[in-house]
Amino acid sequence: MADRQSNLEGLSSEAEEYPSWQVYRRILGYVKTLKKWFILAIVGNVIYATASALMAPGLKYIINSIENPTEANRVLVAGLIVALFMLRGLGAFMGQYFMANVSRGIVHDMRQKLFQNLIRLPATFFDRNSSGHLLAKFTYNIEQVTFAATNAVTLILREGLTIVGLLAYMLYENWRLTLIFLIAGPIIAVVIRVVTRRFHKLSKQIQLSMGDVNHVTGELIGGYQVVRTFGGEDREVARFTKVSKNNVRQSLKMALTQAVSTPVIQIIISLCIAVLVWVVLDPAILRDMSTGAIVAFLTAAVTCAKPVRQLTSVNAVIQRGISAAQDVFMLIDEPREADTGTHVAERVRGDIEINHLTFTYPGQETAVLDDITLSIKAGQTIALVGTSGSGKSTLSSLLPRFYDCEPGQILLDDIPLQDYTLHSLRQQIALVSQQTILFNDTVHNNIAYGDLGDVSREAVRQAAKDANALEFIEALPDGFDTSLGDNGKRLSGGQRQRLAIARALLKNAPVLILDEATSALDTVSERAIQDALERLMKGRTVILIAHRLSTIEQADLIVVMSEGRIVEQGTHDELLAKQSAYALLHSQQVNDRPIDITGEEAPRTTQGPDQAPDDFE
Template sequence: MSADSASNWQTYKRLLAYVKPFWLAFSLAVVGNIIYAGASTGMAAAMEYVIQAIENPTEQNRLLLTGLIVGVFALRGVGTFMGQYFINYVGRQVVNALRTQVFDRLLRLPSRFFDDHSAGHLVSKLTFNVEQVADATTNAVTISLREGLTIIGLLGFMLYTNWKLTLIFVAVGPVIGFVVSFASKRFRKLSRRIQSSMGDITHVASESISGYRVVRIFGGEGYERERFHDVSQRNLTQSLKMASTQAISVPIIQILVAFSIAALVWLMLAPEIRGGMSTGELVAFITAATTMAKPIRQVTSVHAKIQRGVAAAHDVFETIDETPEDDTGTHSPGRVKGNISFRKVSFRYRDQLDDVLKDIDLDIPQGQSVALVGRSGSGKSTMVSLLPRFYEYTAGNILIDDVPIRDYTLRALRDQIALVTQNVVLFNDTIAANIAYGSLREHTLDEIREAAAKAHALEFIDRMPEGMDTLIGDNGVMLSGGQRQRLAIARALLKDAPILILDEATSALDTESERHIQQALDLVMKGRTTLVIAHRLSTIEKADRILVMDGGEIVEAGRHEELLGQGGVYAKLHQTNFSEAG
């Protein structure tokens, strides 16, 4: 068995494990398909009695024949319903299980995974790829079971009627098998390309839709149209290749089956082959052989769906098998004091030769506000990203209250930290739900309003048509930049965590709003260990300590006045900052 075949078989086995909990529904589907196959075989076998009834039209034969026709079609109807409904039930359950499992895993994957994969491709996995698995576990299985059992039933009847003729008919089987095998490999290869191109389509479309303002103001319509046309054309090309493979393999198989049937008819006229078969038996045999043409065609054409499903399942299982964030810590305190220590901490991103942070040694006592300043790329944001373990440091150690952060459970660690970033993330929900998000849902409306008031957000919330219950659109599109930032600050205030990270928290605010917010932040920073990153140096002049970073190292540290007096890097940054402001 080739590595590819072994891998496909492993994927099949893994998919079957998802079917196991629904074995009863699957068994009923099999029973339904057996009934259908039995009725289809019965229709061919009944042709002998049809001929007898025509040759001998007695009252009894008339009743028997009409009853037989109604009975066979009624059985086929029952079999079709049971086979289709119960296999669809199993298929949708499998898809639901896969989709929720993929989403659950995405929620637990480390930041680097999202750095390596675009949102569009990940959404495509959850939607398009999982649906391809659905096709393989519903329609494909239904057709394979129903038509496969029909073929077995018809072959059984033919062997019983005349085994010599049947063996001649079956002789074409290996040739059909070769055609199916060749087509399957091509289907699988094309399916992978189609899934990749669908991810590209989702990615390009989501970027163009979410960034429509930039697209229009910078005249990017033509570029985006061309980009989307390219990925869509690639998808079309692969889909047409799939369609052509499917379209050519089916008639080839039909022609092979037709040759088999033609050979049968020719041989039937030979007395030594026909033996003592009556006219009715001959007609029943030919009917069985011709009836088999449709199930053979359907079973072979369903291979495209199965191969699409297997290729999609490979991709889905790849995501499910991704290593989640390391969460082996056991320390889970109620509320920490907020003492933070960096001990010779270094960090480098994957595939980079140089460290982004180099031997950071730092102690921040509880309740102290520390501002990080420096040029872009100096390591400020990376340093604060290590604290909630969005990234894992490559050397040294970080401690909170003298306990290494890797000893904390991730939930306990992140419960101690509130975060406000420059890129505010809001959800397509009400204002209240965005402030009291996630584990903050238990807070009362009064507590939510109090947090909003401290963040100077009530002044615009109360002017909204439905106040706190106003829907704010995708990522808060109904709000201004300053309003979105204030909601993020209100969320951090409501969390009331002992450690606060402010990464450019006031960057989207005008001077008037910034003054109000700064007052609110001064209030919320009291009694909390606060790490502030800001380009506007005016916002950090009151910080207990300012750390100046350059090239991943702390090059200066002190209060605002001290650093100005030294005339070093901070003084130059301050001078540049104020000349730009002026």
């Protein structure tokens, strides 16, 4: 987790190279598609600001009317009060409601762009970023961005125009006195500049701490069974308390900065107002201005304090938005999975050639695969076996190009994988991995997923039948229309695995990758599935990864791997006759005696004959 966080911090610091105004301008760019609502919101804020600014000259008129009461003045004063408050109410409604439309529209647009790019990012991106920090961008960060683009704009327009209107009236009444009040401007600007830097720094820390909170929470939700089984409740509570306290600490720093800056600015304004009052009470000034004008002028000066306070508080919102936007835009701009291939294949034969392939995961130094050369003919079933960490699953993940391999080359039907378009390449491959992934959708939609969405219900039913899943599916409350919930947790492990196998059966691809495909099945179900898989394998290229050697004895070629290298290959009988690596693995399972590929015998385990040894995948 620390590595991922440091990586995020590095990316965030890189984003800081862009000026804040440039980031904010990009935020406001999302308003273009919502300009109708934005314009209406601006009109509402202008109405509100105008009505607020008219309060001061209105007060002058009221005081003058009190000094010179007439019937006309009584009606006009009453009407003026009602009109001003109605205008403020109308402006507040328009500004708030139409800006809410803009806000939700920006949230939708940004989340769409985030998701559309996220779904096309390479596997290496997901390897180096935690899900908690990514989810924080979709929730917390985007909300902060929209606050900066909408709430902040609302306050700037409404309070800013109010200040402009009040200052305009003050200049009209007495420009010399107004200059005294404007002395506060440069001082306030210096305070805001200092506070802005602090807000920006703290906003980054708050976002990282929110990502940590999401990360720890997500791990608990995904692994609650392990937590409870191993008594990890106290440990997880301690972890969550730590990251939550850090989030509170950073938030309180932000609140402290804001709480200090606002009174400081208020004191500066109050000092200016005090000087104004002292000057206004000079007899010479009193002679030049009427009582109504003096009261209205001082009211306008005092009224400026509230919008100035609002404008200083909006600085925190803007800085949080800019800081959050840098992370959001960083993800939106993240380079997508390279798809430079142009070859489109309808259906390949399934010949696979691997030539001197070496592969190292990004950020690591040790090669996972080392000089792999392998020839797989169309229609052959190839079994990859070996101890955990030997590179079997890594090799299978290179075929759909989840990772690109260099040096070395993989050819499909004599064409390099990089020459295929990604969609065309992956259409040729069906995958059932040891980690079954199901979606919060119906049974039918989980089997007929993605490109398979248009197949008939009968075809889906047949695939389920071939995967030995039909019986339990029909026993569900709504059959194929039953919703599975989060990752199909309502089903047993074997049932979930059989749905994944049914999905692969339905795809009917020429290349089939089975990575521990029967690992979660009981003996009876596995036997039924093996029969179905054997029928499916005919005429297709199958790459089979299994820890139980009894499931691969009929493979056309068995490839034994160790530490990223191929140590031997051949049929089951050929490899047994060699009395080498495969024979040792086979002996290990048959005799329940863990023996390393190097030939060193380990102590007996207490596992049953059908269980995988601890050092096997």
